[in-house]
Amino acid sequence: MERVIIDTDPGIDDAMAIFLAASAPDRISIEALITVNGNTDIDNATQNAFTILTICEREDIPVYKGRSKPLKREVRMCESSHGDDGLGNVKVNKGKIVLQKETAEEYMVRAARENKGILTLMPIGPLTNIAGAVLRDENFAKNIKRIVLMGGAEHCGNMSPTAEFNFWHDPEAAKIVFEAGFEEIIMVGLDVTRKAFMTPAMRELLYQINTPISRFIHQITRIYVDSYWNKLKNLGCELCDVLVSAFLIDESVLKIKEAFVEIETDGICCGTSVVYSVDIWTGKKKNCYVAYDLDVKTFFGLFFEKQFPAFKETAEALIEHEYRV
Ligand code: RIB
Ligand code: CA
Numbered sequence: 001m002e003r004v005i006i007d008t009d010p011g012i013d014d015a016m017a018i019f020l021a022a023s024a025p026d027r028i029s030i031e032a033l034i035t036v037n038g039n040t041d042i043d044n045a046t047q048n049a050f051t052i053l054t055i056c057e058r059e060d061i062p063v064y065k066g067r068s069k070p071l072k073r074e075v076r077m078c079e080s081s082h083g084d085d086g087l088g089n090v091k092v093n094k095g096k097i098v099l100q101k102e103t104a105e106e107y108m109v110r111a112a113r114e115n116k117g118i119l120t121l122m123p124i125g126p127l128t129n130i131a132g133a134v135l136r137d138e139n140f141a142k143n144i145k146r147i148v149l150m151g152g153a154e155h156c157g158n159m160s161p162t163a164e165f166n167f168w169h170d171p172e173a174a175k176i177v178f179e180a181g182f183e184e185i186i187m188v189g190l191d192v193t194r195k196a197f198m199t200p201a202m203r204e205l206l207y208q209i210n211t212p213i214s215r216f217i218h219q220i221t222r223i224y225v226d227s228y229w230n231k232l233k234n235l236g237c238e239l240c241d242v243l244v245s246a247f248l249i250d251e252s253v254l255k256i257k258e259a260f261v262e263i264e265t266d267g268i269c270c271g272t273s274v275v276y277s278v279d280i281w282t283g284k285k286k287n288c289y290v291a292y293d294l295d296v297k298t299f300f301g302l303f304f305e306k307q308f309p310a311f312k313e314t315a316e317a318l319i320e321h322e323y324r325v
Contacts, residue, residue, distance in 0.1 A: 002120050002248050003029045005108060007066070008241075009038025009125030010048040012082050012220045017124050017150075017241035019213050020249070022056045023306040027249045031111065031119065034064045034104035037075060038125040038169055040086030042068035045125075048086050050095030055216050059095070066104035066129040070170035081227030088220035105132045112143035117183075122248065123149040124241035126166050131173035134180045146184035147177070148248060150241045152261065152273030153190035154290060159271060164190050167263060168271030175263040178287055185288035187261060188247060189273065192254060192294040193240040199322045200225075200235055202300065205315065209308050239303075246299050247291075249306065255293035260284035296323050 006021065008014045021028045033053070035045040042065065049063045069075050083089035100107065108129065112119055121144055123130055130147070133140045151166035151174065159168040167174040178185065203221060206214040224237040246253045260276040276284040297319050304315030 001027065001029055003031055003115070003118055004120045004122045004248065005031050005034060005111065007034045007036055007104070007121060007123040007125060007129050008049065009036050009040065009045050009086070010052055011039040011045070011086055011125065011241070012088055012224045013239055013241040014039070014124050015048070015052045015087060015220060016217055016239060017245045018052050019056050019217070020242055020245040020303060020306060021122075022058050024249045028245070030058070030061050032062045032064060032107065034066050034108065034129055036066040036104070036125045036129050037068050037070070038166065039080055039082040042066065044086045046099070047094060047097060050097050051087065051092060052095070054093070054095035055212055059098075062100050063098075064100045064102060064104040064107045067132060069128075070126065070173065071128055071131055071176070072172045073170070076169070081224055083223050088223040090216075090219040090222075092216065092219075104129045105136055108133045109137040109140055112140055113137070116143045117145050120145050120248070121147045121149075122244055123147065123151070123166075124244055126170040127151070127173040127177045128170045131170070131176040134176055141180040141182045144182060146186065147182050148186045148188065148244050150188050150193070150244050152187050152275075154273070154275040154292070156190050156194065157272070158190060160269070162269050163271035164273070167273055171263055171265040171271045174271070174273070175265055178261050178263055186247070186256060186291070187259075187273070187288050188243050188254065188291045190240070192291045193238055193243055195294040195296050196239040196243050196299055197234070197236050198239055201318060201322060203236070205304075205311070205318055209311050211308065214308060242303065243291075243294065243299065246302050250298065250302055253295050253299045253302065254291040256289040256291050258286040259288055259290040260286055261288050261290065
């Protein structure tokens, strides 16, 4: 059982990651959601957090509002594949906003101090809030069990050929986090999320499963699929953040390796995570683990079984077909 604080910029794949995390209470106890500016502005992100919790009937989970802009730079606007509202612009009953009084950073610092070495941070957006907590409390990194994050990449990028959005959006924050001395950081980057590609047939199965969550995922991924077609002529969509939830449920979905990662904060490669595999670059001291391979059939099997158990066999047959070699 992992006690997890999810730091999120919902966000279509964020929503799917939260649904999956909430579907496995035997493996993940969601302590709180904290929101951050990233895919959308902080007010949308915070409203979306409540909407997501309402749809998965987990309004018991507290929500803390985080930072509205990166640590040291202005928001660099970019075309968002998540829609103007961050959740695909679909019409949905918005969740009632019942904000906690503490800010995200105040909450994280207090919770970590009160639960030394017990809490896991699950950032699936820019690392602004976590860097803010590191700056606020010199013991924060020591008080946290580990970080399992979606961000970065060793061999690719989505905001440039080398930079991934969560690190690109707030590179100074990412640099602070990787230099803060956390006991364990697991970086789930684009190298593996590229392989977690939901096909049109899988998306259609979500429609036919016809639960509030499956139908909502089908709706919000419309704009996401359009973005992958318009940009890359790929049919389907990449489930980035969802891999972090899957890893926390079953670590066998990913292969990870020891690495030293440093973050570029300037120039044409700003936001790039430079990954030194320590078995090659022997002079570098490990500061994290980087995911380098995905068991895609196990991942999608878990995605469907945990959330839609009645359709386990149907999903397994479809996954076998879609990912036959
Ligand atoms: O690069 C992918 C990341 O950027 C994901 O977290 C997605 O939600 C966006 O925030
Ligand atoms: Ca995200």
